[in-house]
Amino acid sequence: MVRWEPGAAERLQSAAMELFAERGFAAVTVPDITRRAGLTTRTYFRYFSDKREVLFTGEDGLPELAATIFAEADPQLTTLEVIVQGLTNVIAPRFDGLWTSLRARREIVRSDEGLRERELRKVSIIAEVGAAGFRQRGLTASEADLAARLAAMIYDASLTRWLDQDSESPLADIIRETARNLTALAFEGAAGERAGRQS
Amino acid sequence: MVRWEPGAAERLQSAAMELFAERGFAAVTVPDITRRAGLTTRTYFRYFSDKREVLFTGEDGLPELAATIFAEADPQLTTLEVIVQGLTNVIAPRFDGLWTSLRARREIVRSDEGLRERELRKVSIIAEVGAAGFRQRGLTASEADLAARLAAMIYDASLTRWLDQDSESPLADIIRETARNLTALAFEGAAGERAGRQS
Numbered sequence: 376m377v378r379w380e381p382g383a384a385e386r387l388q389s390a391a392m393e394l395f396a397e398r399g400f401a402a403v404t405v406p407d408i409t410r411r412a413g414l415t416t417r418t419y420f421r422y423f424s425d426k427r428e429v430l431f432t433g434e435d436g437l438p439e440l441a442a443t444i445f446a447e448a449d450p451q452l453t454t455l456e457v458i459v460q461g462l463t464n465v466i467a468p469r470f471d472g473l474w475t476s477l478r479a480r481r482e483i484v485r486s487d488e489g490l491r492e493r494e495l496r497k498v499s500i501i502a503e504v505g506a507a508g509f510r511q512r513g514l515t516a517s518e519a520d521l522a523a524r525l526a527a528m529i530y531d532a533s534l535t536r537w538l539d540q541d542s543e544s545p546l547a548d549i550i551r552e553t554a555r556n557l558t559a560l561a562f563e564g565a566a567g568e569r570a571g572r573q574s
Numbered sequence: 575m576v577r578w579e580p581g582a583a584e585r586l587q588s589a590a591m592e593l594f595a596e597r598g599f600a601a602v603t604v605p606d607i608t609r610r611a612g613l614t615t616r617t618y619f620r621y622f623s624d625k626r627e628v629l630f631t632g633e634d635g636l637p638e639l640a641a642t643i644f645a646e647a648d649p650q651l652t653t654l655e656v657i658v659q660g661l662t663n664v665i666a667p668r669f670d671g672l673w674t675s676l677r678a679r680r681e682i683v684r685s686d687e688g689l690r691e692r693e694l695r696k697v698s699i700i701a702e703v704g705a706a707g708f709r710q711r712g713l714t715a716s717e718a719d720l721a722a723r724l725a726a727m728i729y730d731a732s733l734t735r736w737l738d739q740d741s742e743s744p745l746a747d748i749i750r751e752t753a754r755n756l757t758a759l760a761f762e763g764a765a766g767e768r769a770g771r772q773s
Contacts, residue, residue: 454759492691499694521731521752522759528723536716553720560653560721561757 384422384432386412391429392476395483400426400490427493430480438501440465441526442508454509454518458526459554463547466530474543481538502527529553583621583631585611590628591675594682599625599689626692629679637700639664640725641707653708653717657725658753662746665729673742680737701726728752 390411394403405426409416423429444461452460470477484490505523506516514522533550589611593602604625608615622628643660651659669676683689704722705715713721732749 453761455761492695495694495698496691517735518755518759520734521755524727524731525756525759528727532720532723535719556717556720557724558760560717560724561760562652562654 383412383414383418387414387419387422388429388432391426392479392483395430396479400483400487427490430484430490431493431497437466437469438504441501442504442506442511445505445508445522445526446511448512450512454514454522455525455554455558457512458522458529459551462526462530462533462550467545467547467550470534470537470546474538477534478538498527498531501530529557582611582613582617586613586618586621587628587631590625591678591682594629595678599682599686626689629683629689630692630696636665636668637703640700641703641705641710644704644707644721644725645710647711649711653713653721654724654753654757656711657721657728658750661725661729661732661749666744666746666749669733669736669745673737676733677737697726697730700729728756 387408391403391408394407394411403426405416405419408426408429409419419429423432441461444465445457448457448460484494502520502523505526506519509519509522510516512519529550533546533553536553537544537546537549586607590602590607593606593610602625604615604618607625607628608618618628622631640660643664644656647656647659683693701719701722704725705718708718708721709715711718728749732745732752735752736743736745736748
């Protein structure tokens, strides 16, 4: 018989984040996490397949959501506009209020090679799923692949920059700025025009 | 005492590729590989840190080479032009004649989650190292990060498409086409304009 624990996944995630920050990812075991959370290892494995996965949930469904948005966007928009609209309207609001905890999570991910690779896999899943949305929008397979890679790249570059800042600012603004910077890179020479612009 | 074996790394790579293709990556051990190559495990570990790494050498130095090219390119070129020039002139020639073996390698990488993650890490190393080249070229840190992500994305999307084809064609042509398609995605609406264009 499985007893349902209200908020169990969140309690396990909080306990894991605390312990990883205190002792380092490698030194923490699943029983350490469940003890801190006051839950059983059986409950843990109902939610997460291994120790690593506790850091990689909470964004479930985002790639599918992004794919739907890409597929249903106004046909008059350019692909880049569709990407920016989807990321700012639907993805950015999900990250509101999570800046501090996402910064802490990033420190943990960066500390471990296996976690870094798992994080890259997450971004590549966004690209794979997003491509389906662009194909529905009428792009050829290779165009859809490229569009989804572009979306994943803007998403990841924007998140990185957002978390690099000293204080929280709206993620949506950074997504728009990333897209503008990318357009400029494609069309402006490096010398002169770049002088005086700030990072 | 360490005896130098001429061509040992290449013999080990060939043996590993054969065995992975025959039995699957998971079923092959390092001693299997060294037995097939007629070498010792000690020799193996002089070249590769584990079983996985035998699939991830041979492109050593490419990220550094790309960074140098990005740093030294004509200042009048746009960043996108620098990327295309660097990839077509310096990276593409290195892959000439390797189409068949790179396709076989890709099948092996795709068969294993750990190998897929390691492959993503390789692409992210290209982006990290490339960013240094763009900073030398005078881009700000965040512009350089974005430029290098763009370079890595064009590299990876082009290689994927090159290996997806039914027969070998020049990689440099595909790199140029990928850059053109990317520019089009940023500036053209999805409807109408896309009609009749081929993949």
